[in-house]
Amino acid sequence: MNLLFVFADQWRGGALGYAKEDPVKTPNMDKFCGESTYCDHTFSTFPVCSPHRASLMTGKYPLSAGFFTNCKKGLSLRLKDEEICVGQVLKKSGYETAYIGKWHLDEPEQNICEFPKSGARDWDAYTPAGVRRHGFDYWYSYGTYDMHLSPHYWHDSDEMIKVNKWSPEHETDKAIEYLSKIRDKSKPFAMYISWNPPHSVYSEVPDEYLKLYDDVELKENVIFESIHHHTGENAAMSKEELRLTTKQYYAAISGLDKQFGRLMGFLKENNLYEDTLVILSADHGDMMGSHGLMGKHVWYEESIKIPFVLHVPGNNNKRCYTCIGSQDMMPTVLGLLGCSIPDTVEGEDCSKFIKGAEDRNRVSFIMACPGRADFVEKFKKAGKDPAEFGWRGVRTQEYTYVMELGYDVISNPKRYLYDIKNDPQQKTTLDLEKKENKKLAKKMEEEVIKWMERQNDGFLKNWNSKL
Incomplete structure (x- = not known):
C-alpha cells in the first residue's frame, strides 16, 4: 500500500x-x-x-x-x-x-x-x-x-x-x-x-x-x-x-x-x-x-x-x-x-x-512554552529555562483542562476548565470553587502531572499550586 x-x-x-x-x-x-x-x-x-x-x-x-x-x-x-x-x-x-x-x-x-x-x-x-x-x-x-x-x-x-x-x-x-x-x-x-x-x-x-x-x-x-x-x-x-x-x-x-x-x-x-x-x-x-x-x-x-x-x-x-x-x-x-x-x-x-474501535477515556495532552525570542532571552538572563514555563493541559472527549504558568519569570499559576460538550466555543470557564468542578479538575490535573513526570518536564518543578 x-x-x-x-x-x-x-x-x-x-x-x-x-x-x-x-x-x-x-x-x-x-x-x-x-x-x-x-x-x-x-x-x-x-x-x-x-x-x-x-x-x-x-x-x-x-x-x-x-x-x-x-x-x-x-x-x-x-x-x-x-x-x-x-x-x-x-x-x-x-x-x-x-x-x-x-x-x-x-x-x-x-x-x-x-x-x-x-x-x-x-x-x-x-x-x-x-x-x-x-x-x-x-x-x-x-x-x-x-x-x-x-x-x-x-x-x-x-x-x-x-x-x-x-x-x-x-x-x-x-x-x-x-x-x-x-x-x-x-x-x-x-x-x-x-x-x-x-x-x-x-x-x-x-x-x-x-x-x-x-x-x-x-x-x-x-x-x-x-x-x-x-x-x-x-x-x-x-x-x-x-x-x-x-x-x-x-x-x-x-x-x-x-x-x-x-x-x-x-x-x-x-x-x-x-x-x-x-x-x-x-x-x-x-x-x-x-x-x-x-x-x-x-x-x-x-x-x-x-x-x-x-x-x-x-x-x-x-x-x-x-x-x-x-x-x-x-x-x-x-x-x-x-x-x-x-x-x-x-x-x-x-x-x-x-478501523472502528473507540476509547472514550483516551486523552490528548497539550502544551506550549514561551518560544518568542525576547521571552527566551529574558528567561535565560534570569537563569531560567523557558521550556519549563508556558502552559500544560489535557483534552478529553468532553473537557479541556489547562495549567498555566505564563510567560514571565515570576510565575502566576492559573487553572482553566472548559466543558467542550456543552460550551464548544469555550465562552466560560467552569467555577473551580464548586465541588463537582474541583473534583473533575483535580482528577485531570493528576493526569497531566503523571504525563509531565513521564516526560521529565521541568514545568512540574515550577508548578507549586495546590487545588
Missing part, C-alpha cells in the same frame, strides 16, 4: 465544510471525508509549526524531540541527526520516499552564516541531502518562507529555485510530476506534501478563491477590539480588516481544496486510489479573532483542533471520536502500513481506532 500524507499549516479543524463549523467551501475535501475515516477529536500537542512537525516525524512528544519553539533565527534548534523519523522507517521498509513543501525542522542558515550561498534569509534554510533529510530521497522543499505567491525551493543543491505561482498549486504540480514521471513504479511510494497556506501572510492568495467569500461574516465568538496574539504581540485591526483577513483565510483553504481535488483525481485516474493510504491533516489551527486572538499557541479549539482524515483502502466511511495527538500520527501511519514501529516512539499506534 502506498502513502500520501497531505498537511497544511495553520488550518484549524473547523475550517472544513464537512465539519459544519466555519462557512468554508471545500467540496473535494468534503467528498473525501465522506468516503474516509473522519477523526473529529485530533489535536496539535503543541500548536506551533516546528514542535508539531517534530512529533509528526518522530512519534515523540515535542519536548522529548528537543522542541520548545519554532526553528528560528538566533536559536540553535533543529531536528537532531540521531532522531529516527517516519521517512527513515518507510525507506527501510522498501518505500520510495518523497517530501514536498515546507519543512521547518532545520536550523536557519543565517545562524551560521550571514549570507549563505543558498540565499536563505531569516528563519529559512536549505536542507542538504543526507541525514538531515531523515530518509526522504526525493526532496523539493524549503525551511519556512511565507510569500505564497512567489515561493522558492531547493532540490539537490543549494541553488534556490524561484517560482511565480501560488505555492500549493506548484507543489501539487511537482507531486503529480513525481508520481507520474520520477518515482520507481516497481516500489510503493510514500510522499509527504506540506502546504504553507492558510498560514499568514493571509493576503498571499489568488483572486479566484477570494471571489467565493464576498459575503463572509465573522463567527459568533470573534472579538475584534484589541486583537492580539496569546504571547502578547499586538494584532489590532478593525472589524472590516478582520473580515477581509477571514475572507483571505477561507479563500486559501478553498484553494487547497482545489489542489487536493487534483491529487485525488490523479490517484483515481491512474488506479492508485484504492491502493493508497491518503491522509489529510494540519499542524495546528488559527484563532482568527476568536476570543480576541490571532494565530496559535493557545489552548482554545481553534488553535489545537486539527483535521485528521484517513482513506484506508477497504476500511472507510467511518467516524472516529477517540482523542488523538501529534505524536500518535507517525506510529499510526506505520501501523496502517504494516511497518515496524521504533522503540523511540512515545505516541500510540491508533490504527485500531481508525
Whole structure:
C-alpha cells in the first residue's frame, strides 16, 4: 500500500465544510471525508509549526524531540541527526520516499552564516541531502518562507529555485510530476506534501478563491477590539480588516481544496486510489479573532483542533471520536502500513481506532512554552529555562483542562476548565470553587502531572499550586 500524507499549516479543524463549523467551501475535501475515516477529536500537542512537525516525524512528544519553539533565527534548534523519523522507517521498509513543501525542522542558515550561498534569509534554510533529510530521497522543499505567491525551493543543491505561482498549486504540480514521471513504479511510494497556506501572510492568495467569500461574516465568538496574539504581540485591526483577513483565510483553504481535488483525481485516474493510504491533516489551527486572538499557541479549539482524515483502502466511511495527538500520527501511519514501529516512539499506534474501535477515556495532552525570542532571552538572563514555563493541559472527549504558568519569570499559576460538550466555543470557564468542578479538575490535573513526570518536564518543578 502506498502513502500520501497531505498537511497544511495553520488550518484549524473547523475550517472544513464537512465539519459544519466555519462557512468554508471545500467540496473535494468534503467528498473525501465522506468516503474516509473522519477523526473529529485530533489535536496539535503543541500548536506551533516546528514542535508539531517534530512529533509528526518522530512519534515523540515535542519536548522529548528537543522542541520548545519554532526553528528560528538566533536559536540553535533543529531536528537532531540521531532522531529516527517516519521517512527513515518507510525507506527501510522498501518505500520510495518523497517530501514536498515546507519543512521547518532545520536550523536557519543565517545562524551560521550571514549570507549563505543558498540565499536563505531569516528563519529559512536549505536542507542538504543526507541525514538531515531523515530518509526522504526525493526532496523539493524549503525551511519556512511565507510569500505564497512567489515561493522558492531547493532540490539537490543549494541553488534556490524561484517560482511565480501560488505555492500549493506548484507543489501539487511537482507531486503529480513525481508520481507520474520520477518515482520507481516497481516500489510503493510514500510522499509527504506540506502546504504553507492558510498560514499568514493571509493576503498571499489568488483572486479566484477570494471571489467565493464576498459575503463572509465573522463567527459568533470573534472579538475584534484589541486583537492580539496569546504571547502578547499586538494584532489590532478593525472589524472590516478582520473580515477581509477571514475572507483571505477561507479563500486559501478553498484553494487547497482545489489542489487536493487534483491529487485525488490523479490517484483515481491512474488506479492508485484504492491502493493508497491518503491522509489529510494540519499542524495546528488559527484563532482568527476568536476570543480576541490571532494565530496559535493557545489552548482554545481553534488553535489545537486539527483535521485528521484517513482513506484506508477497504476500511472507510467511518467516524472516529477517540482523542488523538501529534505524536500518535507517525506510529499510526506505520501501523496502517504494516511497518515496524521504533522503540523511540512515545505516541500510540491508533490504527485500531481508525478501523472502528473507540476509547472514550483516551486523552490528548497539550502544551506550549514561551518560544518568542525576547521571552527566551529574558528567561535565560534570569537563569531560567523557558521550556519549563508556558502552559500544560489535557483534552478529553468532553473537557479541556489547562495549567498555566505564563510567560514571565515570576510565575502566576492559573487553572482553566472548559466543558467542550456543552460550551464548544469555550465562552466560560467552569467555577473551580464548586465541588463537582474541583473534583473533575483535580482528577485531570493528576493526569497531566503523571504525563509531565513521564516526560521529565521541568514545568512540574515550577508548578507549586495546590487545588
